[in-house]
Amino acid sequence: MSALGFPPREAFEATLEECKAHGVKLLILDSLGPALEGDAEAARDVIGFYQKVLEPFRTAGVTVLVVDHQSRLQAGERYQNKRAFGSVFKTNLARSVVQVEAVERGENMLVVRLRQNKHNFGALTNPLGAKLSFSEEQVTIDAVELEEEDLTTEETLSARDRVLMALRMVGEGTPSEVAELTTGLTLGTVKKELSKLRKGGAVEETGEVRDRARVVRCVTVTDTYRGNGNGNAPESASPAAKGKFGGRI
Template structure:
């Protein structure tokens, strides 16, 4: 059902001959779609591969991912591990499946790594194969194994070109990964974020050329945040060609069996709310001063228990000069009204021992405490 074709021209259609629009086939709603590219990026230490392993387990077992709607039937997932090898990561994937109640690795999870000997072909060094040349083999694998999702971890390890060059990145994505999209698979690229937004100071962006964002239909940022009960992970849409999901928080729990990783579980906590911008945050000195005052609410503490570093030194000096903190002697600090100091040689709340010290105010000694 097409319109007229000019000699040697483009095959076009108009309003009368246009085909019916096919709905987007979401494998994970507003995040991962069949035939489309998704970019998942984050800072070092945010555990991108751990979160990807949990996502793999959800897709293969047909279980929900966080609170987003996920197809209930199990999918076939191909994991392209360009960063690691099976020796390093098999324990992680096993733990992710165990976290969803599945013992062992299902057959519908398939794995490839140029760094794993079993993935070589007749002893040839497949690791020398570049992402740019991977397209035909990847397309054939997707078709032969009926792969639904291809995960690439990470992009820069297999590129022969420069990751900062828009032309090189666009070429690698088109030649290396687009054939899998054309074959009907959703393609998820795991990548690194720039360090400029580390610690919550700004909005993270993918490292290198922004052609990666241009290629992806959906781009999602992972950020580590401090929650009420420890570290949590913020998931937020960086870019989307459709209605994006609202930013949300998850918590990852690891369970060990001796020295071996046994179980990985991911818990959806709730919506993340607006990100605190750099201008909204108090300066580090003010934050450090407040943390010192909070720590001393329960009684005097040794300097080493309060903190260290240049910012801490300046914050403590500022509090001393303002009279908000007093030095009780030999590195022991407390609040001005700290009259609850234990008698000599009695244990503090932190297990320390108080020695006899001399307290003074405005240079006048008040005697031993």
């Protein structure tokens, strides 16, 4: 519904009544800046808005999806390290925060990446891709599968996952070569994660030394099978057989 011609507080009161009357469960607020009617950098204004304006919707069982903006990207900054402009309480008081980044623009189309930076009720969701196609009749949204090359730069993923994906991409390599693909991770962090992965059996040394560094690769893990005369039967493999015929090659 449009709030044109109404003060924000009156518009919110009317919107709440409409939500209750029609059983609305999701309200999209676009955007927080004009609706705030205060200083976005002042904690008291942000906290007051969440408590006095948004909390009544939550009490009524209405989820509020708030669209907000981040400060302009400066030289040397990474987009995914940016946060909403203003008080940290914008993030602190939210239950979930998702950053949207435009990664490709074309005629009547836009590809974005969505990364969850906060989630109060569970683990962070892996980054997602989406393609928006625009026409006079409609806007179409299609999922875009992210390649490992894209995910290695995502700081919302664990360092270990990013290092492992980078190593799979190169096949085998030195810590420095892996670090080149994991933007945001120091060489020291990459070395530490590779060491943990090697001790855990997910990575092994090839025996080759390159640039005075040991070359490593991912270990391929297969299921353990034991023949029983009728084909493979992994369920019936005894512990002794599993120890003798290890699944790691």
